Amino acid sequence: MNRLPDTGHSYWMRTAALPSFPPLSGAAEADVAVIGSGIVGLSTAWELARAGLTVTVLEADRLAGGVTGHTTGKLTALHTAVYDTLRSKHGEDAARRYAESQGAALRHVIEVAEELGIDCELERRPALTYCEQPEGVGALRAEAEAARSAGLSASFVTETGLPFPVAGAVRVEDQAQFHPLKYLRGLVHEIVALGGRIHEGTRVTELDDGDPCRLTTDSGATVSARHVVVATHHPVFDHALLATRLTQHRDLVIAGPLPAHRDPGGMYITEEGGKRSVRTSPLADGSRLLIVTGEAFTPGEGGDTDAGYARLQAWTEQHFPDVTIAHRWAAQDNSATDTLPLIGAMPGGGENVYVATGFAGWGMTGGVLAGTVIASLVNGEEEPWGGLYDPGRLGSALRSAPTLLKAQWETGKHFVKDRLDTLGEGTNGPVESLRPGEGTVVRAGGKPCAVHRDDRGGLHAVSAVCTHLGCLVAFNNAERTWECPCHGSRFGIDGRILQGPALRPLERRDPGEL
Incomplete structure (x- = not known):
């Protein structure tokens, strides 16, 4: 077997250079602020910009560098074996609307690519x-x-x-x-041409869902907007605890x-x-x-x-x-426990906050679909698929109660176990036995500590407590990252956020105190 190349950027990210944009500074205003620049965020921003609204896109890292940049780029309405499940859980009409909406998203990509010459x-x-x-x-x-x-x-x-x-x-x-990134590169150029503003390296840390909504970033810069779209894959702002309905x-x-x-x-x-x-x-x-x-x-x-x-x-x-x-x-x-993605107004998030999540690995059609659905809602139009994807739906959530309870049992199990576990000599052995490239979680000074030994033998230590809701992270030895089992937050060995919903990095610890 040949040696695998090092992990890193995907093929898509290596072969499609997207333009760079400066971080947000000062105070800005927009009709719509979009948090996240994956296919959901950029599709939504383009739909709204071409409708004549002023749009500001805020990206914590780099354009499309998260889930979208690591997809396989399939555009299909056949999602493994979803239709028999939909028919049994939600009925024939829901399965039909699902097929129609996913097919419409596929055709929309083809039409937009042709229209914009992408x-x-x-x-x-x-x-x-x-x-x-x-x-x-x-x-x-x-x-x-x-x-x-x-x-x-x-x-x-x-x-x-x-x-x-x-x-x-x-x-x-x-x-x-x-x-996918060559397609989104075309949307980015069009968003900018239509007067949209895009800011990379701008992590939104606070959302006030008043009228207007107010966003605050990690640098202290702010955006006031009539509408906000949370397009961060896993919602970083989650007043309705949508996380409880996601695996x-x-x-x-x-x-x-x-x-x-x-x-x-x-x-x-x-x-x-x-x-x-x-x-x-x-x-x-x-x-x-x-x-x-x-x-x-x-x-x-x-x-x-x-x-x-x-x-x-x-x-x-x-x-x-x-x-x-x-x-x-x-x-x-991430996947919704009742099978259907969550797209639309954020429950408990005010009248003008929207979310899209739970695509179960089919985010290319799902993301484009989300852009059209949210644009319709922002523009005061009737939601085109009869509320099929409404995040506030109750009936389907109740019908999926066993799946939801199982998901919450797994999360609760981690949360409780993390607090009872003494960690002994470490989840992957004691610090002293770590080889280059390995990581372990130990207790140091009575607190869980995530420790990694780099290729030169140096130790890097951060808090092992995820800053989202407090579960303990574990080490991914191939990607050399710390990952949270409860809601999927991911951190670098230095504690920096690689993927939310966490909004704060892991606190650094002194390796000399281990």
Whole structure:
């Protein structure tokens, strides 16, 4: 097995240079302030800017550098096996509206790319959900029937373009894939041309949902706006405790060049074997970039992420022996406990605060959909999908109570265990035994301390208590990050925030006091 490249920026981030923007300073005003610059934030900002509103986008780090920058870039209404679940949980009409809305988002990307002349490597491809084990065939037959009833061109097939046999698959024609950051780069240029303002390196730390709303940033700069959109993947401002209705998962991604004649000719996914997702993207020399995703895990659970990469690599090299892995990265997603994303007015957040979250790994169509839904609400128009995605919905939340309770049990278990656990010699062994690249959580001076030994042997120590709601972080050995198992916040070894909902970094500790 070849050695994997170091983790770092995704292929998309390496091949699409987005423009840079200065941090916000002083006081600003806008019709709409958008917090977050992923596909939700930028899609919403563009929809509103072209409607004639003044828009300010505030990004804590760099444009599209979070979840969107680490996606696999699929544009499809076939979301693994969602339609049979939707039909049973919410009814035939909800499944139909879900299919219509996701298909509308896919078509919207195609139309916008054509309208704005955005070259984003957009290709039409079929999407397939497959299984290799015969035990999975019944569920996929049911999914194909449910997807057809919802209005998709779905069929059950037993032959695919994959280089190995499958027991069965749901196939939906005429879906799409693209380079997500090249698409968003086009939106950014248009937002600026329409008078929109964008600020990177600007973390919003306070939201006053008055009239107007007032945002305060970590530098003390402020924005007053009639409307606020919280587009931070996991909502960093959460008056209605939407976090209790979300679960987190993280997927590993590897990619490498593949001869064009080996292209499997579609977008594939299975939940078997820790999940496997396969698709390709065009390369300049005429070959294809094979992108394989899998080994899903809950961030902060403390597993061996390097071992997950090794399993994903072994699977890829077994099925695609012509590939040499050239890139690896990881993506994080959250899912709503009742299956449907949460898009619309923030419950308990005032009349003019909006949120979009819970896309369950399908944020490309979901994010574009969110932009159109929120733009309609801001403009005082009727929400186009009949409240299907309303974050304030109660009926579906009650119907999903078992799933919600299970999610909260897991969070509560971590919270209580963290306070009872003495940590002994450390979650991954004592500090003295740490090898370069490793990390552990110990108690120092009676307080949990997260300790990492760098490649030169130096120690780095920060508080192990997540600044969001106080759960203990765990070490991700492949990405060398500290991750919270409760709500997915991620921190660098120096404690800086890599991913919310945390708004404050981990407090630094003196390694000499360990």
